[in-house]
Amino acid sequence: MFQIIKKEEMAKGTIIRFDIAAPNIAKKVKPGQFVILRVNDTGERIPLTVADKDEFAGFITIIFQVVGKTTALMRSLNVGDMIKDVAGPMGKPADVEKIGTIIMVGGGTGVAILHHVAKAFKDAGNYVIGIIGARDKDMLILEKEMAGFCDELVVTTDDGSYGLQGFVTDPMKKYLDERDDIKLIYTIGPIKMMHFVCKITEKYKIKTMVSLNPVMIDGTGMCGGCRVTVDDKIQFCCVDGPDFDGHKVDFDELEKRNSLYQQDEKESLLFSIR
Numbered sequence: 001m002f003q004i005i006k007k008e009e010m011a012k013g014t015i016i017r018f019d020i021a022a023p024n025i026a027k028k029v030k031p032g033q034f035v036i037l038r039v040n041d042t043g044e045r046i047p048l049t050v051a052d053k054d055e056f057a058g059f060i061t062i063i064f065q066v067v068g069k070t071t072a073l074m075r076s077l078n079v080g081d082m083i084k085d086v087a088g089p090m091g092k093p094a095d096v097e098k099i100g101t102i103i104m105v106g107g108g109t110g111v112a113i114l115h116h117v118a119k120a121f122k123d124a125g126n127y128v129i130g131i132i133g134a135r136d137k138d139m140l141i142l143e144k145e146m147a148g149f150c151d152e153l154v155v156t157t158d159d160g161s162y163g164l165q166g167f168v169t170d171p172m173k174k175y176l177d178e179r180d181d182i183k184l185i186y187t188i189g190p191i192k193m194m195h196f197v198c199k200i201t202e203k204y205k206i207k208t209m210v211s212l213n214p215v216m217i218d219g220t221g222m223c224g225g226c227r228v229t230v231d232d233k234i235q236f237c238c239v240d241g242p243d244f245d246g247h248k249v250d251f252d253e254l255e256k257r258n259s260l261y262q263q264d265e266k267e268s269l270l271f272s273i274r
Helices: 023-028 069-075 110-123 143-147 169-178 191-204 251-258 262-272
Strands: 002-010 015-021 034-038 046-054 059-065 085-090 101-107 127-134 152-157 182-188 208-211 227-230 233-236 243-245
Touching (some): 002 059, 023 085, 110 143, 110 208, 127 143, 143 152, 191 208
Parallel strands (some): 182 208
Antiparallel strands (some): 002 015, 046 059
């Protein structure tokens, strides 16, 4: 059993942050890795990337958006409540090293994952440019935290209610046009966003890593639910990823697979709140 020691409702209460007491995971988890949790004995298993950790205090931070029955149930939990299972760390950590100037691009709840990895790149001695975006000001998360360690931070909103109006790809393209020292783009967010990022960076021949979030069940490579085609080969996101070379990912296939259960998630969410 794993106790919730802090809860914060972010972004209109649809995005929730938990700090969970998990000392063994906190000691081992590295940026880019994830956990799989189960709320209770009858609950489904869901993967959530670790957004941060405090090894000394013995907790990990997860941030999730309410999209289905399980995340709605998680939102109802409070400080002191217990989560049945938290397994991890899982997946391969992000490949972090000192390489120079890096642009970190995050959208929506992907900023939670980006936060942990961007901090690691900064700690490794890189010049980190952060670009984060959301639909509107109220849906923006972790701006203050990102600003604390990014050398430059640009914020965009689709509707222009905060920061620059437009998409995260707009300032990214501007940086690529104006600078010749960009060594890496690392991006995480909605699949369409990552796809567009990769289409742009491919023209500039800039290495681009994506952190993928396909449907996942067991997290050990046994079920095959999280398979993705990379460089014309089948890979499993849970054990081969979640980070991949974005220029080699079949995003069209990934979008189709991830859309298969969207209606089921909506229906399960409606059922859970009746």
